[in-house]
Structures are given as structure tokens and as C-alpha cells.
Amino acid sequence: MKATNNILLKLTLVALIFTIVSCNKESNTVSENHTQQNGSHPNLILTQESVSNIKSELGNVPVFDATLATTKEAVDLAIEAGIDVPIPKDMAGGYTHTQHAANYVNMQKAGVLFQLLGDEKYAIFIRDMLLEYAEMYPTLGRHPQERSYARGKFFWQCLNDSNWLVYTSQAYDCIYDWLPEEQREHLNTNFFRPYADFLSVETPKYFNRIHNHSTWGNVSVGMIGLVMDDEELVDRALYGLKDIDIDKKAIDNDGGYIFDEDGKAGFLANLESPFSPDGFYTEGPYYQRYAMYPFMIFAEALQNKKPELNIFEYKEGVLLKAVDALLNLTDANGDFFPLNDGQKGMSYFTSSLVSVVDIAYYHGSQKPELLSVAKDQNAVQLNASGFAVAVGLRDGKEQPFIKESMELSDGANGDEGAVGILRYNDDNNTMGLVMKYTGQGLSHGHYDKLSFSLYENGEEILQDYGLSRFVNVEQKNGGGYLKENKTFAKHTIAHNTVTQNGISHFDYDFETGSNNHSEKFLFDASNSEVQIMSATETNAYPGTKFHRTMVMVKGTEFEKPYIIDVFKVNSETENQYDLPYYYFGQIISTSFDYNSEKTLAPLSDKNGYQHLWKEAQGKADASSIQFTWLNEKKFYSLTAATSNEDAIILARIGANDPEFNLRRDPTIILRKNDTKATVFASVIESHGNYDSVAEKANNAYSHFESVKVLLANEAYTAIELKMKTGATKLLILSNNDASKEASHTLDIDDANYQWTGAYYFK
């Protein structure tokens, strides 16, 4: 077959490249232990060899044994409940949706149980269910719910059908050899192959994108192709559909473009383009979490069936780097930072991440830090990968996974900005500061250049709103995105960054946003007492340059670190600049006067502002203001340099929200009017706590007296922090030269400062 020759040629080329690439790296010792098992199932995620190894050790590997027992319990209950393959009807969260989702999960588990426990009832369960699906399949058109740009059959969108197939392929592999040939033939010919075609050639605008949806699509087709030894499907999965015609203007139901300029498609393209060399996935951690499972499970299948691909070394081992990056994009509780569209509360305790961590451990270099994540997860994938992890845990090999400060570049080549994370950890306290200076992030991207969020001990202090959606809560728009996601959550004003003239970055235009990205300027966490990150943005508003620098300082003066935030703006024209800080909790004190509104109106009628109630407005009337609040029994203060005329707006989310989709969270907005160039300079502190049992307020006051911009010219920005003790700190930033080697000398008032490197701080 021509297709087969084609793929063989490509694979040979790919393998050659990998061999060259991997010459300078430690070779993957584990992968050498794997032998190809073509033709003898299982050979996808489980292999005959690994099944035999695992069976001989059952009862001796606690976490594996416990996971197996939990799995058995769940599947036995499902078998007892009986097979239920309803006619598809409901949206996400509804009955038929939930049932079909439960079915693929149970089948996948039953396959494993059949292999490891040898009890035929599990094989029978899968067979009978598959036969029901195969019988129903030809009778189905596309799903009756019409919301998706790519409607599925069992589910309202092909995405979920692909989920189904990724899991079911694993179940099918487990009973493949056990099935009579005629049933296998029947399922292959009349169900699985047509189903794979449906998800690919019949739905090209779903299958051929650079997007997490398509990754699932590619992988589902590839997985079933590997099971059936259908090289045409595997080829399609790896390289996408060729010569198809997609409308350049077509958008999906989330508002993302479908067409890819470069015509790239398929699994390898999806591995190539959205991942940076550091393993950051441009859609953001929430979707990276979602995409990592198909990436890793298919990689594991490829490693088992096509080890010559060396898939784990592709793009200098980007898959393994991606797992490491993803685990680092979390707060102290393991919750992913909700950058771009991200639902809060999702964490690396999700079951797909169990597989991802185990696969990364086994097919990577058996990092003992991953074992401690697995230990927290307290479950493993039931195959050789999970088995290796369980053995590692049994043998006490784990080491703490310490989240360090790091910068993760964005863009396929790592040159499209980055996410910067500054961390502080001691025995009593962790702080995490996340700054986003990336590219747009595909269709799930937010218009939030240079925005940040701040965490303390896994709690949000200054939040990123995340998405506006209740995933799988049927009552809320069938579990899908809510319209406030577009009208609020994606807009600039919903983020802790500057909005100019009440208009979002890139005029809220997806194409413009996608063609641009912020630029890294400086990231230096080498000094644990003064960690700094800095980036610029020149395209969000033509003619205006943003340069934000954030510093995490932990000296000996105070118990906890404090944050210095310097947001420099330079424009050719006079503009209004709004900088919100989305805090939580109750206001304790303000240094400025304000007038509370007798009735509430929205801040404006568009660009996200229509969703903010204006609760109060004041004038700074001073060269520095202070704002103290109390949340979850902790005191925080923002001390900001101001000019007399600066307005301060106290606002709250919730206006124009007729279905109460938005949380009623508060914000303080610093506003400068009719200004060309300015510097927003602030100190953010967590400084005290309230003991509600002793009724004692400890350190309820800020340690700072004022923040002052001493100098702001093209080359330098100088900020003075004055503490209540009378002591001062001076921060001077070099605006143009971030190199460590550069020498600087600067006069401010009558004093001369000389230093080497990007900044002065003393």
C-alpha cells in the first residue's frame, strides 16, 4: 500500500533525526528494555511481557495493589449495574453524556483487570458493550445537540467521542486476542474503522487543527490504528489529513480559528507547535493538563509498538519537559494556575495526571521527585509505568518535589515570551508570583499581557479570574463556556494588568493577538533574597510601550517576602490607564478618602467594564496611597505611588450578569487620566493575621510608609520604598540593558549610584 510506504519513509527519517538528536543525551535506559510485540496483544499500553512481570509481583507492591483493588471495586459495581448504552441526547453533565463517559472509563479499567486478574467476566463486559455500541453506531447521525462546530456521535462534540476512543482502544487491545476472529473483524470493519474515519476525514476541521481538541482526535485515531495494525490510521494520526480544504475564516464554538497558516496537522505537529522547548503549552496549564494525557498515552503506545520513533526524545525530550513544566505550573496545593481559560480547582490529583506522571517517570530518567507527586496522588496507572512507580514508592526512593522559581518560554522555538514564576518557601510559608508575558495561547487565550497573580500557601491573594464556565454542570449552559467568558473573563480589565482607554489589548482581536507576543526582558532568581522578572509589551496598544518588573524580596526585616511591582508605561499619546488588583475579602483601611455610591452602575458599557459595579471612587490626593484588606484571617496591604490626581476605584464583578454566572469578587483599580508616560509602582505585602479564637490581630498594619517614583526616564526607573521604621530601600531598574555585565552609574538628587547588572537594590 502506498500509504504504508509513505509512512515508513517518514518514520525512518524521523528515527534518523532522533538518533542524531539523542547522541548528546543520556540514552533512555528503560526504553531499551522494551521489545516490540507486534501481533500479540496486548501491546498498546499493557504488553504481554509487562503483564507477566506485574502478575508475578501482585501483592508485593502496595500502591499498585491498592489501585488495582479500587479499580476492581469500581468495575465490579459497573458490571453489577449492567450495560447501559443509551441513545445519545444530552449535553455535558446530562444523563446520556455522563453514561457514555462512564462506559469508556469502565471498559478501559475492565481491560486491565482482564489482563492482570485473568477473570473472563471483564472481557465479556467489554465485548458485550462494544457489540452494543457497534450495533447502535450505524443508526446514528451527528449528535442532536447542535452547539459544537464539530458534533460527535455519542457526545455533543467530537472531542468527547475521541476521549471515548482513546480509552476504549486500550480496552479493545486487552481483549483483542481473546475475541473470536469474526467478532474482531466485525468490530474493526463495521465500527472502529468507520468511527476513526468519522473523527478524521469526515470532520477535517476538527481533526486537522493545532489545538488540544485535535490532539485528542489524532490520538484516538492513532490508538485504534495501533490496535488494529491499521497503518493508514496511524499515518493519519501522526501527520494529519492531507489536501483538505478548510475555510480560512472558520471559527470553532469557543471563538478560535480552525485554519492553520502553515498547513500543519497531526500528532507530531501538535507536539511541535504549541509546546515551547521548555515544555510550556501555549494554551495554558489547564489545557496542557487536558492534552497531556493523550500526548503521553499515545507516546507510551508508540514507544511500545514503534520504539524506533523514540517519541520521548522528540524535540529534545519535550514531552518529559512538558510534564515537569506542568507540575511546576501549580500552587502549593497542586492546583494549576488558571492562566487563560482555566477552571480553578483542577490539580495534578486528576486521574489523567496519574498516568502522565507515571509515564514520565518510567520513560524518562526515573526522577525520584516524581515519586513524591505520585505518592500524593496515591494511585498509579495499572501498567508497567505505574508498576515502576509503585515499586519506587515501596522502596522509599521518593524525594520532595520542590517548586523552584523558573521561567518557561512560550512559542515553538521558545522566543515568544514566557511565563515567569517566582517562589519563596520556608517551613511556615510559601509564596508564588506568576507573571504572564506569553503569546496569545490559541483560542483559549486571554488578553492579559504582563498580568500576574499571587499565591500564599496555595491560597489566591491577587487572583487571575480564570474562565467563566461550570464544566459539566448541565444547568449552566450545558456545562459549556458561558457568554461572560468572552464578555468579561477574557478581557484585559478582568486581569491585574493595564488597560488603556478602556479598550482591551490588541483591541480584543484574536488575529492581532495571535500575531504578537510579549518579550522577555529579565529573569533572575539566582539571589534568593531578591528575585526579579521583567518583560515588555509593545503591540497591545500601537504607540504604547509597557514594561513591567516584579521583584520578590525576602530580607531579614520581615517574616514574609514582599512584592515590588513596577509597571512603566510610555505612549506617544495621552491616555487613560487602569491597573486593577483583584483581591479577596474585606477592606480594613484606606489611606485615601472615597465616596461610596448610593446606587450602583457599571463602570462602562463595554470591554469587560460593563460587568464591574462601581462601588466607590476616590482621589489619591497624595504621593502614595495604602490599601489594607483582610482575607481568610490574613492581612494584606498594597502601598502604591500615586500622583494627586490619580483616581482610585473600588469595584466588584457582577454587573450585566443576568444569570449570575460571575463571582462577585472585588477589585481596586488605580486610574491615571490624560497621561503619556507614567510608572505604577507598588509594594504588595502579606503582613499579618487575625486569630479569631484569641481575637487578636497580629501585624495588622503594613510595614511600609510610602512608595515613591524617584526617577523615570528612558534608561532608568528608580523607586524608593519607605518603611515605617524610617528605613528606606532603593530599587533602580535599567530599562534597556538587562545584562549582568553592564556597569551603570546614575545621579539621583545629590547622590551617585554605581552598580553592575540589570538592577540596583539596597
Add this chain to the structure above:
Amino acid sequence: MKATNNILLKLTLVALIFTIVSCNKESNTVSENHTQQNGSHPNLILTQESVSNIKSELGNVPVFDATLATTKEAVDLAIEAGIDVPIPKDMAGGYTHTQHAANYVNMQKAGVLFQLLGDEKYAIFIRDMLLEYAEMYPTLGRHPQERSYARGKFFWQCLNDSNWLVYTSQAYDCIYDWLPEEQREHLNTNFFRPYADFLSVETPKYFNRIHNHSTWGNVSVGMIGLVMDDEELVDRALYGLKDIDIDKKAIDNDGGYIFDEDGKAGFLANLESPFSPDGFYTEGPYYQRYAMYPFMIFAEALQNKKPELNIFEYKEGVLLKAVDALLNLTDANGDFFPLNDGQKGMSYFTSSLVSVVDIAYYHGSQKPELLSVAKDQNAVQLNASGFAVAVGLRDGKEQPFIKESMELSDGANGDEGAVGILRYNDDNNTMGLVMKYTGQGLSHGHYDKLSFSLYENGEEILQDYGLSRFVNVEQKNGGGYLKENKTFAKHTIAHNTVTQNGISHFDYDFETGSNNHSEKFLFDASNSEVQIMSATETNAYPGTKFHRTMVMVKGTEFEKPYIIDVFKVNSETENQYDLPYYYFGQIISTSFDYNSEKTLAPLSDKNGYQHLWKEAQGKADASSIQFTWLNEKKFYSLTAATSNEDAIILARIGANDPEFNLRRDPTIILRKNDTKATVFASVIESHGNYDSVAEKANNAYSHFESVKVLLANEAYTAIELKMKTGATKLLILSNNDASKEASHTLDIDDANYQWTGAYYFK
């Protein structure tokens, strides 16, 4: 001296009464072991005998040893920091306030350490500090902050000065014999006696009330009197000031009346009047917690020095009952229900409750349930009481303290209404339903007849707002009550009960409220599947009768119990009735249509309504409505019988709150207009949860289809609950006869129902 003869006569009488009262009770076995130690200090809280006993066992009693070590560490730090007795200046939360509070705590601890460890440095610390206080004392007028009706010297209010003296008396007792006689004389004559006079004869309107303030006042004078063997002070403490003239109209700075009609005063009167025979303290649990320490510590001192008083058997052992009641007035985490003025977050983990629990254990019947509370507290009082507790814990004698359903009567004679608590406990879930049908509760009372709050696993589901105050947070009005406490938190509309015509109960008149109370109707928790409580209120609005019945049902149908709420209203006139439910979290769905407001205005301009933003309003337009919300990853629903014309208002706290003193919490208000008689009948359920890691909504829908009032006449109220399964439940309440014996027969539509007892439920 005449005064001494006088008190001896009284004490003899009191002792005689106690002897008679206690004839029918088990005698207190512990108290018999105590011998009077007059003249040989310590003899107040510690005694020479107990010190000797404890010292011989140090090192063998883990919790005692650990508490002692923690105490030593704290005091050593304080000694190292040096003595600081600043000139009084600040409000609560400010520096001088906090320092003087720290001083008395440290002195009390240092006294214990001196006795138990024998290190003189602790005695020296106390002596030197007392001499500084004694030197400063004559130079001080009343505190410069003028907010209190009874300004203190070291603090802005006498209350805190009394706190100081209660603790310091204990320290003084510990070094009394160690001090040279001339220093003792100096302190007695020039400091403590004048200070005691200042708090009593010089501030009669503070000292002579029935109020927690005065309890502290009485006890402080009594404690120092016992230390100095000053019988005049002890007499004053026990019986109050005689023949003083207090303006009948005088009110304190919290708005409470000072004058007591019956002219009662002193410790025994404060023990008599605010406590019901069940041990409920009419001000509510938050202030009961505050008052229990002086009550119990003085009782312990009296028991040591005047055992003939048999103080723990006074009023049939009300002190011990009060401790039991207080521990039961808590949620699953031990947080006190915030009835009346109560700050949320206060719990029985507060240090004063450590003493209270230990004293109750030792001087009561050594209940093993108290040990489990002490175990959670993980600390003990450092005297014989705490030692007994620590020994009990060491010996593993504790038994679980299980909070059962109970009714706690209010009023000195137990005939002024009650608080009802219905509870459900299983391995996964606890529910607590608290209904308030008490008297006014003195100056800290709220206008909230028949209100309720609902808890699940220690979380608030439907809240009682509590007070509006940040206790000891100086920035917030010096830590004192905020004006919104009077303008919102005390008002009826701030509670989950009915407001008529937009006016609070008793027209918000303290005197009227204080002259009335709700009436118990029924409390029956004997059937764990159907627990019921019911009460009436006929005085809140003249001409209108309220009758609320709440039922907690736990059958086998659902995982968790559900609540039936039947609020029957009968009036001679047509009125508007508002019934709010203060929920938390986000709205998931409503069965009714509503219009969201484009701009927000307050609900009205007075009676608490001025603090509620009207966010949306709808019309029921159906005979039953449903409202589902999500909070902390759990789904809840309210299903309520309605008539078509009923209005439904979605509101949020926060209007007319210029200093952001109020929390922005939401409420749903059911409103009936132009109605004489009606029944609000609802079902409240906790029915599901959201797993944010699996992104799965479990049981996101209510189990109920509708609630319908089948019948509501003078004698009976019948409510039909229809479930989604089609099954129905019928609840019939007998409105006039709650007796268990009464037989009833009733025709509804074509069916006849016969039953015995207060209600029918099937």
C-alpha cells in the same frame, strides 16, 4: 466591722439554702477533698496542697507538661523582652491596649510558673510589673478614649480593666506570701483596693448590671478581695452595690439598658438571672463563652476559699450545666453559633474555654466526654483542675463528646422560649439546624424571633450574619462595634425569619423586645428519622401570630437529611411578609424567571433593608419554585410553595456601607404582599457535590419536584412534598395541641388521616 457581720449572715443563709437544695443530688465528691487554706497563699486557683501534688507528678502527665512548657516559653520570652507598662492611650487593637492585655496574661502565667517551678525570676517579674502599675495608677484619670459608657484606666473600658484584674489577682496570689509585707501593704492599700473601688463604687453603672460586663466587674473585685482577704470586696462582688442611684434611661455604648428593674446586682444575681435552668445564657453563646471564664474561675476560687458556699451546686448546678450547654451550642468544628452578637470563628478552642472545661471536669462529675474536648484543645489549665484532666487523658479515660439534638430553654426560670438544635451525624456527614425562639438576650440581642441557621460538616449553609464588628482590629472603629451592627446585623431582615411590612420585630424597640419572648410549642428528637421543633411568636407584631415548625428528615431515600420549613403567619390585617434565606455561593438554576437590575439600588431606606442591594426580582408565577446554588463544591436547593403573585427578590448585603464594614453575602427573599394569613413552606436540601478534579457534578439536581400547602386552617397545616420519583410525603401539623397523646382525624380532599401526637408524616 458591720460589713463583715452582714456578709457572714448572708453567707450562712446562702449555705443553708444550698444544703437543702443539694440534699436530693449526688454530692460533689471532689469538693470534699478541698480544705480551706485561709491565710496561706496561694489559695485562690492554685492551693498549697495542689501545688505540692502537681510538683510531685511533673514529667508524668503529658498534656500538663506540654502546656507548662509552652507557658514557660512564652513567659521567658516576655521576661527577656522586658517590662513595658505604657501610659494608656489606644483603642482595642492598638499598641497600649495590646501591651496591657499581654501584661496580665504574662503575669498570670508567671505566677503559675513561680509556684510550680520555684524559680524566683517569675515572682520578680510580677512584682516589678505590679510596682510599675502601682506607681502609674495614681497618676491616671479615666482613659483618654471617650467611647465607652464606663471608661477604664488602663483600657478604654472598665471591662478590660476587669479582665486585667481577674488575671492579675491570680498572679498576685501566687507571690503574696513571697512579697515582703511592706510591699504587699503598699500594693493592697495604694493600688488594688483603690482599683477595686474604681471598678465598683466609682463606676456603679458598670458594676451593678445584669450583663457580662458586670460579671467581669464583680469577679475582678471578688478575686482581688479573696486574695487580700478583704471581705467587704467579696461581699460587694457577690451581692453588688447597695442603694445606688442609676438613671432608668441610661444606656451603654452598645445600646443596652443599664438599670435593672428588680434592682438585682452582683455575681450571684448575674448567675441567677441570665442563665436558664438548662444553662443557656440569654446573651447567646458568644457572650456566654466570654462570661464563662469569670464565672468559672471565680467559682473555683470560691470553692477553694469558701467551700461552704457550694457554688457549683448553686441553682441546681447551673454553672456545670452552662458549660455543657455552651459546648453544645457549636458547629461540628467547635465554633459557637453566632446567635445575637457573635463573632464567627470563636470556638471552644479559645484559651478561656480550656479553663472552663477543666474546671467543669474537676468540680463536676469528671465526665469523660469533657476529656475529649480537652484532648482537642490540647492544653490544660495549670492547676488542680487541669491536672486532673491531664491525668484523665494520660489514662485514656476520654469518651467522644457527641452533640445530640437538644432544646435549651431561655429565661431565669426556663419559661422564656428556647434555642432548639436538631442534629444528624453519620460517618460522612453532620447536619446542624439551630432555631432561635428565645427572649431578647439583653443588649446583645437581635430582633430575630423564630430565625434559624443551617450547618453541614461545620460549614454554614444558611447563615446567621452574626455581629458587624472586627473585634480588636484597631483600624475598624478601634475594634468596637460598627454602626452597621445596629443598622443591619440586629435587624430582622438580616435573619432567616419573617419581616412584616418592612419593619423589624417589636418595631426594633429594645424595651418591648425585652419584655417579650417566643413560646416553645414542640421539640421532639426521639425519632432519629423525623426530628421536629416548633415555636410561636405573637408579640413581634401586635395582631400577628407566627408559628414556625422545622423538621429534619433522614429516611433511606436520600444520602443526607433534608429540612422541612413551615412558617405559618396569621394576622388581623393585610401585610407584606418577607422571608429571606441567606445562602452562600453561586446560583446554579432557578425555576422562576427574574429580571436582573441594570443599576443597583437598596431595597428600601430603613430597618436594615437600606443595606441590601436588589440584584434581581421575579414573580413565582407557579405554585412551587425551586432555587439551586453551589457553594464550596456542594449543591443545595430550596423548593418552596408559592402563590402565583409571590415576588422573589435576589439581593446582596452591602448598600449604604460607606466603609465596607459588611460582607457582600447574598440572599433570596420570598415576598408575599397584601396577605393576612399564609404559610411559607419549603424544603431545604444539600443534595450533591462538584468534584473539581474529575470535573463531575454529582446529584446536581434537587430530589424534589414541588412543595404544596394542602391545607392551612386554625387547627392544622398540611404540606405535600412531591419528589422527582413521583413519590410524595405528607406532613400534617397540629397547630394547637402538641401533646403526644392527642388523637387527630382529618379529611384532606377525599382522604382521611388519623394519627396520635403532634404531627403526621408519611
